[in-house]
């Protein structure tokens with residue numbers, strides 16, 4: 241089973257991909273499914289599930305906490321909390337997994353996430369990471385700390401879908417999750433063009449340049 245574990249729909253403010261486009265692209269790329277991880281909403285999950293009844297749509301959400309972003313995967317309802325500890329607790333109450341997205345990206349990571357308790361996993365491959373080293377560091381960390389490894393394209397456009405995915409031997413979502421938790425999986429993928437990173441972080445980058453230039 242091949243699952244891209246980080247995909248945004250048009251229900252994220254910074255993405256315009258419609259549920260129809262997503263389902264089409266998932267099939268075209270030969271994936272079995274995706275985790276829909278919109279920013280602070282699960283509306284996209286429900287819409288993709290409606291249209292893509294023949295693909296696997298795992299519910300998730302990229303939660304904006306007061307300190308940075310966290311992924312809740314296999315959750316049932318939207319996460320309402322904002323403080324990182326409360327967010328983690330809420331995800332756990334729903335029997336979801338807490339995953340740190342793009343953990344070693346200096347512009348996008350949750351600073352100080354390493355001291356958070358009860359993290360289940362980290363993204364060892366996020367296609368929008370600008371440098372290969374960011375993914376390499378994540379892979380090394382996951383190995384050392386024995387946390388769950390996930391991978392996703394972080395697609396904000398249809399063409400990015402499938403740039404990274406997890407492959408595990410499973411016939412259903414329950415089995416997929418079991419393999420994931422046991423680390424019985426393969427990580428596949430590549431990084432997207434730097435352009436998607438630059439466009440996605442345009443505001444932060446110009447702010448940074450502004451600061452450097454005084």
Ligand SMILES: [Zn+2]
Pocket residue numbers: 246248277302341394
């Ligand atoms: Zn994302």
